[in-house]
Amino acid sequence: MTSGLWELVLKGIWTTVQLLVFSAALGAAVSFAVGIARTHRLWIVRFLAGFYTEVFRGTSALVMIFWVFFVLPPAFGWQLVPMWAGTLALGLTYGAYGSEIVRGGLLAVDPAQREGGIALGFTSGQRLRKILLPQAVPEMIPPFSNLLVELLKGTALVSVMGMGDLAFSGNLVRLALQESAEIYTYVLLIYFVIAFLLTRVMRGLENHLKAGVR
Amino acid sequence: MNWDWNAVRDFMPLFREGLLVTLQALVLGSLISFTLGLVWALLMRTPTRWVQWPVGIVTEFVRDTPLLVQLFFLFYVLPEWGLTLSAMATGVLAIGLHYSTYTMQVYRAGIEAVPAGQWEAATALNLSKARTWRAVILPQAVRRVVPALGNYVISMLKDTPLLMAITVLEMLGRARLFSQEHFRFTEPLTVIGVAFIVISALASFLLRTLERRLVR
Numbered sequence: 001m002t003s004g005l006w007e008l009v010l011k012g013i014w015t016t017v018q019l020l021v022f023s024a025a026l027g028a029a030v031s032f033a034v035g036i037a038r039t040h041r042l043w044i045v046r047f048l049a050g051f052y053t054e055v056f057r058g059t060s061a062l063v064m065i066f067w068v069f070f071v072l073p074p075a076f077g078w079q080l081v082p083m084w085a086g087t088l089a090l091g092l093t094y095g096a097y098g099s100e101i102v103r104g105g106l107l108a109v110d111p112a113q114r115e116g117g118i119a120l121g122f123t124s125g126q127r128l129r130k131i132l133l134p135q136a137v138p139e140m141i142p143p144f145s146n147l148l149v150e151l152l153k154g155t156a157l158v159s160v161m162g163m164g165d166l167a168f169s170g171n172l173v174r175l176a177l178q179e180s181a182e183i184y185t186y187v188l189l190i191y192f193v194i195a196f197l198l199t200r201v202m203r204g205l206e207n208h209l210k211a212g213v214r
Numbered sequence: 215m216n217w218d219w220n221a222v223r224d225f226m227p228l229f230r231e232g233l234l235v236t237l238q239a240l241v242l243g244s245l246i247s248f249t250l251g252l253v254w255a256l257l258m259r260t261p262t263r264w265v266q267w268p269v270g271i272v273t274e275f276v277r278d279t280p281l282l283v284q285l286f287f288l289f290y291v292l293p294e295w296g297l298t299l300s301a302m303a304t305g306v307l308a309i310g311l312h313y314s315t316y317t318m319q320v321y322r323a324g325i326e327a328v329p330a331g332q333w334e335a336a337t338a339l340n341l342s343k344a345r346t347w348r349a350v351i352l353p354q355a356v357r358r359v360v361p362a363l364g365n366y367v368i369s370m371l372k373d374t375p376l377l378m379a380i381t382v383l384e385m386l387g388r389a390r391l392f393s394q395e396h397f398r399f400t401e402p403l404t405v406i407g408v409a410f411i412v413i414s415a416l417a418s419f420l421l422r423t424l425e426r427r428l429v430r
Contacts, residue, residue, distance in 0.1 A: 054411070054415075055411060057414075058410060058411035058414045058415060059372070059407045059410040059411055059414075060371075060372040060373065060374070060375045060386070060410050061372065062375040062376060062378075062386060063375055063386055063403065063406060063407050063410060064407075066386065066389075066390075066399075066403050067403050067404075067407060070393070070399035070400075070403060071399050071400045071403055071404070074399075074400075075400065149278055152280075153278075153279065153280040153281065153282075154280075155280075156280035156282040156283055157280075157282060157376070159282065160282075160378070160379055167280060167282055167283050167286070170283065170286070171286065174286075174290065180286075180287070180290035180291045180294055181287075181291045181294060181295075184283060184286060184287040184290070184291065185287075187283055188275070188279045188280075188283055188284070188287065191278070191279045191280055191283065192275055192278050192279050195278040195279070196278070
């Protein structure tokens, strides 16, 4: 491969990594907001959060990406750069999956812990911050690690919109070289390496957090 | 947001055709993933390391890389290798192959959940290895894995729009076709979004019913 094509691939990797970081950040924020809302006292809050989860988990990620790219901007008069449109679509979709992890994690904490917090006179916000989340978060890491790999694979979907991520630049290189097997094998290997590194980082984080709880 | 019911009406014939393709891809992809997944799971249980290792590495690789790139791989590489399949066949194969690496894990867990006493009883009855699997282990394991397999059917449904990228005109592909002709995105995309929600809700309901039947 010529240096120009390598540059294209490196650019693709960079775009994929950026998209992954941004949508993971948005996804995590959505996961916690919606997941905590799903355990709220008020039924209307629980209902709305549940509705959100069902809608975003029910449809296909690619359909959501099309929706965010083509329906939202004209409807609200927005000008979305592809990176932000991709981040929004992926963050909102994968945040719906993550919210179930957060909800499950919170519900798995021993009810006596919550009662203990009430007995000590903690407000509900304090109970969440000081008692529930520190115990629940380490347990959430393994499923979040899986979700992160799913999100990484999901980033390839934006290539359908012509965004210059790794999958997209793989296609360009294939067209330039008229050679498919080798190019796609490289692209798949790069995804695999990123997924491998992600799971390692998450395992490290899990050990770190668990050590903190003990 | 301007919503035009006429556009919805005009989109309906295309939508029905797309739905049919989506459901076909789903059924065929599911069948491949259920069969191949069981094959991987059984291969992983062979005592030979030389079989376990490659199967383990390949399935891990397939599971952790994007289905979209795998679709491109098969679509562009198979003809280079002298195997020309239709876009639909390639898509179904890719979905089946990708999800077989997930169903493999489900089968493995199901097989491991069969109590050890069942194996011992089969040995005590002097059943052959094949008979043990066919008559004792698999019927119990499969019953346990149905709900988890069902979840993957729903995941596969949500991945069928990817086939659009290799020219298969399923629901999203038809929606895009309609949008390009009529310059209307909102209606077709919303219609298929709702269709996905309805089909996955229906599928979850059927699964729960099936689960109750199997448990009884």
